Amino acid sequence: MENDLMKNIIIIRVSEDLSYLTKLGWFNEQGGGSLRSILLRSLLSEPTFKVTVLTRESSKARGSIPSTASVITIADSYLLENLIKAFKGQDAVVNAITSFSVAEQHKFIDAAIAAGVRHYVPSEYALDNNTPEAQELSPVFKDKATVQQHGYTDSWLIVPRSPRNSFPGLHYPSRIITFTDDGEGSFSTTTLDNTALALNRVLLNPSTTANQIIFTSDFATTQKELVETIERLTGEKWERKSISTNEAIPALKKRWENGEAYAGYGLINIGFTKGTYSGHFEPVGQVRNKELGLLKKNLEQVVKEALAEVGHPGFCS
């Protein structure tokens, strides 16, 4: 349908700054981790879309924005009138704002409505934030749920996460995995490639996904299965450590309340890996990978790709 066509897309900048990943010890310290500009590059690869990036004055990442994207720079305060001006003429807003600022989105949604934007994709890429357990665990999950409830005509959401480079407790350089309790909690995973592809597909077919939470999962796994797969493929033994959630959750909450941002990531990590915080979609929800035409992936293939990315001997092409 012609009037369903999303042509002008504005994306709230996704960072190229990966320095903090090293501090977190995620699997791929060279280039995995956050969503970075993967969503942006994917949107730019779709000829139908005319993509604009909204970035803050203080942004250090402006130099890395491809020249095929237009750029609008606004003051860091994200004033409502500036947002409305930036959103005028756009068909869709894709927000990928940093985790600890997701609550800013109430303003972004109001601006999108005022500017006549038809679709708004919130900064999600998470577990199902609508359960009391998830909201109680992490302020970020709670903020994301509140944003969903803000209400927006014709809005839709995507709820995936990526498997190897976000939060599964892996530290490749020291070959250590830190289990959340016994490491046997099941969680759904979506690779970065498929996350970006899902975004494009949803924007290309907005009528089929409007006002819905879109669950995707390339496969479900556990931390234990993940490390056993790495060991089987590489022949190397990894050290197993574990955190007790009974002790870690109250300690992390206290540190978070004292202003320690990284404690917030610790809570998010537990949410993803414990298995009881609505991050395992297959048993409860409709997974939409097939309908969206996403690439088929399996754990072994993804682990091999990750080993190649970190330059593990025998896996580089």
Ligand SMILES: NC(=O)c1ccc[n+]([C@@H]2O[C@H](COP(=O)([O-])OP(=O)(O)OC[C@H]3O[C@@H](n4cnc5c(N)ncnc54)[C@H](OP(=O)(O)O)[C@@H]3O)[C@@H](O)[C@H]2O)c1
């Ligand atoms: N499921 C997963 O595995 C997973 C993994 C990572 C992220 N996520 C989710 O994906 C979304 C994007 O996360 P991300 O890690 O890609 O974000 P990020 O790299 O930390 O930040 C994204 C952008 O937010 C903008 N921003 C606005 N206000 C900011 C502030 N006060 N401090 C820092 N940046 C600010 C910055 O853009 P400018 O500087 O250009 O203005 C920045 O580049 C979040 O909802 C996050 O929770 C999910």
